[in-house]
Amino acid sequence: MEAIDIKSREGEIHHGDYEQMEHHHESFLTKYIFSTDHKTISKQFLISGIFWALIGGSLSIVFRLQLGFPDLNLQWLQPVLGGWITETGKLDTEFYLAMVTMHGTIMVFFVLTAGLSGTFSNFLIPLQIGARDMASGFLNMLSYWFFFASSVVMLTSLFIETGPASGGWVIYPPLSALPQAMSGSGLGMTLWLVSMALFIISSLLGSINYITTVINLRTEGLSMTRVPLTIWAFFLTAVIGVLAFPVLFSAALLLIFDRSFGTSFFLSEIYIAGEALPNVGGSAILFQHLFWFLGHPEVYIVLLPALGITSEIIATNSRKPIFGYRAMIGSLLGITILSFVVWAHHMFITGMSPFLGTIFMFLTLIIAVPSAVKVFNYLTTLWKGNIIFTPAMLFSIGLVSFFISGGITGIYLGNTAIDIQLHDTYFIVAHFHIVMGSASFFGMVAGIYHWFPKMFGRMMDAKLGYIHFWVSFVGVYMVFFPMHYIGMAGFPRRYYSFTNFDAFSGFTDMNMMISTAAIITFGAQLLFVFNFFYSIFKGRKATANPWGSNTLEWTAPIKPGHGNWPGKIPLVYRWPYDYSKPGAKEDFIPQNVPFSQTPESNLPHEKDPEETPGDEGAIVLDEAKE
């Protein structure tokens, strides 16, 4: 039925594609496993991301138990952790470091990079720009499977006898470069590097695809000054990825040479167990430069998609146009550019030239400006809006809160003089867990609540969502806010235990409180996971446009098939934020509604173009235009 419809409406060879897709019999394997459909790939990323988040989260619970309750007998964990629990029921000290390292790696890369960008860039880019699929479905599939391979390697490293990489997620040499430095620096570190190499390939394949798709496949009428802010955010995230990840690759390659071939890029004059190593002339600082040249942009790779998602959700649920649409684009661009010139603020106390430090301090503080613009615009969008508190909206507002409180501590840290005291203390842990970890995580969760109906055709349970939000929101502050104090008191990060030091034994209760809050917060996430999987099968059926949203994905069928729109691709006539437009019949006007249909609300300059846009636009893909 549907297919005939398409024919009569379009009858063009170009759209033969779509029919073929519909009628082609898909096996289970091509439909759910080796799919090239962006929606399926996005769900694959999402489910993998959730899986990793649970692993990463569990690791943090175990080491929080150690920090909060140093005397606790952890014997009951022996069935899972085996030899990592000593006979006396204590956590093995080196395994503590391994867990911290794995927690960081997993959360930053596997959850908040692959899980976040992989899910939402994949899902929303084609749907919001009116494309049938990504520019290359095949590369997109490869991107997921490289990620999968990378995940398998990283997961394997958790179970090997010498334990996974343990030198911190930043893998600074010499710890990471010398297999004899600690047990995790052996096979575990090798697997880490292999896994990250695969990860980088996956990420590059994904990013190249996202950029190409956004640039080339937008539907007729959808100029870059009309795309939703989500698209801008995903686009710039991908740009950062393409520029930053190759540098990490370079660093990893040199590290591999140092580890396995005996070169001395990062190693110099080292004695191990009283014996001098042959390596001379290397520079460990060089590694830090290379790492943070990726590392700092990476934190924005993690954050920008969440900011984009938030823009969309806040505008929709405030029933107001986003405040300062162009300023939002400008600040995204500003953040993108600046993120490449601030990396050395992670290295203030490495012995770097203080003059250079001052330059980086200056550049670092400038980045607060576009960040502040974004915050201001979120707040002004909320201001006097008809706010609808959906779970997604609550999580978005939560993100704004974290972005403010975590961003402010960034400004402290950006000052070289203050950073001398605070570097590598729990203050840093507090800063980045609030501004990056929690903010991005909230953005991701908000996105899931918001686009769940589009993904699975059903709604998530809102009540569970509210509980999830309040426990998480309060929980995050309970966990990370006290860490500022602990940090100011001088607690170094990555220490196995503090009770051995008189200077730090004063905060035992605080650490206990943090650990308790962490466990409760983690529990709330299990509620979310339950809600997620339960709703996929048993959730309330969704309507076509449950949030009254303007963007194109809601004009597609409730469960879009291969090719997204059964008929023609919708054309775009307006920007995505016509909410509560004065005079309009409803409080939202989707992007595909021409001005000729809304005479009552058009502003003086808003008219349809003289010739209606032709069909040509949607199918640029098929023609090798010279």
Added chain:
Amino acid sequence: MMMKQNLDLIEGPKTRLSMHPKKFALWLFIGSVVMMFAAFTSAFIVRRAEGNWMDFEIPDIFWLNTGIVLLSSGTMHWAFTAAKRDDLETIKLALGITIILGFAFLTGQYISWGHLVDANVFFVGNPAGSFLYVLTGLHGFHIVTGITFLVVVLLNSIRYNVHAKNLVQIEMCTTYWHFLSGLWLYLFIFLLLNH
């Protein structure tokens, strides 16, 4: 008139970049390769500035190799223009020569490593030497990928699939190959200035 223009600005059908998505993706890929080499060469400079740096002589054969790779860019372009003219025989010939020159370049680079070893510049040792091997080795690896691409295009041209109406692939190959020559030129000049 003014009014019309204004309207266009607000409403007119917006044209997207009229570049073929695959070609565009290739440029992005090139961008990421550039970043990788930018990382290596800046690491080189940063490391060199820290002292304890072994000075080494650039093997003379690099000059020859540079000539070869530039020549291969020429023959690559020859193949491309032949494709535009639908001169199917020339395409094959020119691609074949380009591939041979590519292998000649690789051989030359390999010989240069021998010369370096003779001059006591080793991969394992002072980072100056290590960097030299990494830069040439990684560039060589990309040349291998370029040659693979060339072979694919050659096979397609033998099947008469490369002609004036089907230029995308050979054009991408040309872009990539020129990029690799350019990259070598950059590395060579960089090494001349910084050895």
